[in-house]
Every structure is written in structure tokens, then in C-alpha cells.
Amino acid sequence: MGHVSVAEIASLLAEHDDFVICGHVSPDGDCLGSQLGLARALRSCGKNVTCLLAQADPIDYSYRFLPGIDDMVVAEQFSGKVGMFVTVDVPTADRMGKAAAELHSQAPATLTIDHHIAQGPFSAYEHIEEEASATALIVWDIAKQMGCADDADVALCCYTGIVSDTGRFQYQNTDARSLVAAAEMVQAGADPAYAAREIYQSRSRQSLALEGRMLSRMELLCDGAFAISYLLRSDFVETGAQKSDAEPLIDVLRSVRGIRVACMLREQQGSVRGSLRAKDDTDVAAIAAAIGGGGHRAAAGFTFKGSMDDARALMARTLRDLDA
Numbered sequence: 001m002g003h004v005s006v007a008e009i010a011s012l013l014a015e016h017d018d019f020v021i022c023g024h025v026s027p028d029g030d031c032l033g034s035q036l037g038l039a040r041a042l043r044s045c046g047k048n049v050t051c052l053l054a055q056a057d058p059i060d061y062s063y064r065f066l067p068g069i070d071d072m073v074v075a076e077q078f079s080g081k082v083g084m085f086v087t088v089d090v091p092t093a094d095r096m097g098k099a100a101a102e103l104h105s106q107a108p109a110t111l112t113i114d115h116h117i118a119q120g121p122f123s124a125y126e127h128i129e130e131e132a133s134a135t136a137l138i139v140w141d142i143a144k145q146m147g148c149a150d151d152a153d154v155a156l157c158c159y160t161g162i163v164s165d166t167g168r169f170q171y172q173n174t175d176a177r178s179l180v181a182a183a184e185m186v187q188a189g190a191d192p193a194y195a196a197r198e199i200y201q202s203r204s205r206q207s208l209a210l211e212g213r214m215l216s217r218m219e220l221l222c223d224g225a226f227a228i229s230y231l232l233r234s235d236f237v238e239t240g241a242q243k244s245d246a247e248p249l250i251d252v253l254r255s256v257r258g259i260r261v262a263c264m265l266r267e268q269q270g271s272v273r274g275s276l277r278a279k280d281d282t283d284v285a286a287i288a289a290a291i292g293g294g295g296h297r298a299a300a301g302f303t304f305k306g307s308m309d310d311a312r313a314l315m316a317r318t319l320r321d322l323d324a
């Protein structure tokens with residue numbers, strides 16, 4: 001019980017036959033890449049594996065090229081055998097949605113593999129490396145331990161995780177370990193140009209329409225140190241966009257010269273989803289945690305229970321206070 005090393009994970013995995021692997025709601029490239037990469041490695045050892053989606057939402061187009069993605073099952077619809085329940089890239093059970101959290105609580109064996117700041121005990125076995133740029137880096141180490149690191153699909157999945165969580169090797173978490181592992185993955189058959197085309201050069205026109213609206217509402221605070229913008233539910237209806245079409249927009253805000261922290265707000269029914277990104281050493285995970293969210297020092301998120309006007313006012317106040 002408790003913390004397990006990568007070597008111990010490999011032996012734990014060998015003891016079980018039926019796995020489910022689940023990630024967080026609104027899965028990103030690291031979440032999906034980690035799930036599918038680990039699934040592929042386990043299947044190549046003869047294991048029975050199902051990758052779960054926390055919610056029934058459509059998967060972001062950017063990641064539909066990932067090998068195995070079409071076989072993912074919505075947690076609520078899963079009724080198979082669970083020998084071991086593995087969570088990847090999930091900081092707390094509630095980030096997995098109700099159905100998956102229930103399966104997790106009933107599973108005979110549970111394992112958490114993650115790189116988020118730990119928020120209390122979660123699975124019976126845990127391997128958390130806060131300093132890892134992506135969960136996929138840890139999955140890659142596990143795959144190496146299992147002798148599956150020569151598999152091009154495992155490599156492509158893990159590569160996608162690293163590329164997306166480091167923002168194409170641009171964010172502060174980009175380090176030698178990430179670049180060395182990426183090189184190993186390319187050597188094993190992951191095609192970086194193919195991954196980049198699928199992840200970053202495949203935006204929908206609806207996403208561009210959202211970007212126009214987002215830019216027209218951009219608000220700069222404290223001489224351009226902070227940027228806030230937002231999208232309403234009506235924006236999605238009127239442009240025909242889906243949630244994932246808004247994903248690239250926080251990076252547009254953060255790309256502005258002089259910005260220290262960018263904040264993007266998206267209206268939901270009865271609540272507002274917030275994303276925060278820091279370009280300096282501001283700890284946005286602490287800001288998000290104060291509102292019940294969390295994440296990493298330079299990239300965090302939260303759900304605000306209330307109106308968009310209140311969320312905007314709160315964020316403007318919070319960001320202005322950073323400058324005080």
C-alpha cells in the first residue's frame with residue numbers, strides 16, 4: 001500500500017488480468033495519451049484492458065488520431081470486470097466524474113499514476129511525480145520497465161502526452177527528461193510531424209469563430225500583466241462550436257507580450273469553468289485551489305459556482321491583488 005516505484009508498478013500490473021484505465025473529465029492529450037499508451041503496453045502483455053471516458057462528451061478532435069481511441073468506453077456504460085482500476089492524470093476522485101469514481105471505490109485493486117499536486121489519499125497504490133512534465137513520462141518509464149518501449153503506438157501515445165502538457169516543449173515544465181524521453185519515443189516510431197499536424201494544425205472553423213469572440217472581449221489589467229476573457233453558452237450555440245473548440249484559446253491570451261497570467265472563463269449551466277496560465281513564477285494552482293480547483297503551478301483550473309459577471313469580478317480582483 002502507499003507509494004510504489006515504477007518497478008513495483010510493473011510487478012503489480014503483472015499480477016492482474018482485467019484492467020480499466022480512467023482519466024479526468026475533459027480529457028487532454030496527456031490524459032488520453034497516458035491512458036491509451038498504458039493500455040497498449042498492457043494489451044501487448046496479453047492483458048484485458050478498457051480505457052474509460054469520465055463523461056459522454058465527444059473527444060477533442062485533436063486527439064482522435066491516437067491509436068485505440070475508438071475503443072474507449074464511457075464510464076457510465078461500462079459493465080465489465082474490474083481486476084485493477086488505474087487512474088492516470090487524475091488528481092482527485094471527483095475529477096473522474098461520478099460513474100468512474102464509483103467503479104474506482106468498488107474495485108478490488110486501485111492504482112494512481114499522476115503528476116498533479118497530491119490532494120489527499122486516493123488509490124491504494126500511488127505513484128505521483130509532481131516534477132514530471134506529463135503523466136505520459138511516467139507511463140513511458142513503466143512501459144520501459146515492462147519491455148514495451150519499442151512499440152510505435154505506445155511511443156506515439158506517450159509523445160502526445162508530453163507534447164500537449166509541455167505546450168510543444170514551450171512551458172516552464174519543459175526539461176531535459178521530457179526531451180530525452182521524446183527522443184526515445186521518436187526513435188521507437190512516434191512521428192512528431194504527424195502528431196503536431198493532428199494536435200495543432202487541425203482546428204475547426206468554429207474554434208476560430210470562438211477565438212474572434214474571445215479576442216473582442218479580452219480585458220488587460222495592471223498595464224497588460226494580466227489578461228481575462230470569456231465565452232458564454234450562447235457563443236457555442238451561435239457558432240456551432242463544442243467545448244473542445246475553446247481549448248486552444250487560453251494559449252492565445254498567454255502569447256501576448258508582457259502577460260504574466262492569462263485567465264479564460266467559460267460559462268456552463270449554473271457555473272463557470274476557469275483556466276489559468278502563468279508565464280512567470282506566479283503560482284496559479286494556489287489561486288485555483290482557493291476556489292476549489294487545482295492543477296499545476298503554471299497551469300490550473302477551477303469551477304466557479306455562480307454567474308459569469310461574478311466570476312469575472314472575482315478573477316479581476318484576484319489578479320489585481322497579485323500586483324499589489
Ligand code: 5GP
Pocket residue numbers: 024091092095274275276292293294295296299300301302303
Ligand atoms: P485546464 O485549464 O486545461 O482545464 O487545466 C489546467 C490544469 O489544471 C490541468 O492539469 C488540470 O488537470 C488541472 N485542473 C483543471 N481544473 C481543475 C479542477 O477543477 N481541480 C483540480 N484539482 N485540477 C484542475
Ligand code: MN
Pocket residue numbers: 030031089115133134135165
Ligand atoms: Mn497531465
